[in-house]
Amino acid sequence: MRGPSVLCCAAMRRGDSFYRKLALLLGLGAPLGWLVLQALRARLPGGSVAAELRGDWVLYLYLWVGSTLTLGALGWFADALARANSQLRGLAVTDATTGLKNTRYFHDRLRRELVRAGREGRPLCLVAADLDHFKRVNDVYGHATGDLVLARVAQVMEACLRASDVACRVGGEEFSLILPGALEQDALRVAERIRLAVAGLRIATPKGLLQLSLSLGVSCCAPGETGESLAMRADAALYAAKRGGRNRVELAAPPSSGLQQPG
Secondary structure, X not given: OOOHHHHHHHHHHOOOHHHHHHHHHOHHHHHHHHHHHHHHHHHOHHHOHHHHOOOHHHHHHXXXXXXXXHHHHHHHHHHHHHHHHHHHHHHHOEOOOOOOEOHHHHHHHHHHHHHHHHHHOOOEEEEEEEEOOHHHHHHHHOHHHHHHHHHHHHHHHHHHXXXXXXXXXXXXXXXXXXXXXXXXXXXXXXXXXXXXXXXXXXXXXXXXXXXOOEEEEEEEOOOOOOHHHHHHHHHHHHHHHHHOOOOOEEEOOOHHHOOOOOO
């Protein structure tokens, strides 16, 4: 008997349901298993596997090799599929221009951090940031340069954050930073570090060096405060920084103060 099909048929003719099912289930690995057996034949004395391994041992070896190769191939495929799905999930929450997390991720992550802060009694702060006069960058230097500016600013932000922090792009030139476990003074330090780093950027363009500035607002979560309220207070502080001359950091007033919201 020669060839994978002959061996499979021989197994099925035995009348044993185990052999029949095994032969059918492992059919995918049969061609590869047969190639391995042929290689063994070339190495054994007399050139025949059957001469060395009698009766059912040929079938056992054939099916074992086929199943091993089949399961290995299926395992590789499952791993590759899992990696592809993971990459797709990552792309769904990633901003293509900056590589930061996007608005969808921001809202989901903020919700989860608020739950965690309430459960563990941990502090939580939020920073709203906005590039100053960014419309002028696009108008004068072009949108390609504008995208470059956003990407460079995103890199600077991430370099200034703690390991537990996350930066998100939530609008054209707007960013939100979630700072789990940060006290008020921690959040202000992070915001000021980012402001100074962005102010120190110099981006070369065909029209000369481009200098940037960033305005930031900081809010820290009060007991029982919602994510919407926390974000609104950070935005209000950002608005105050813009009105105060830009290129500065402002701390949000407590929730009960009725600080004017940005229009």
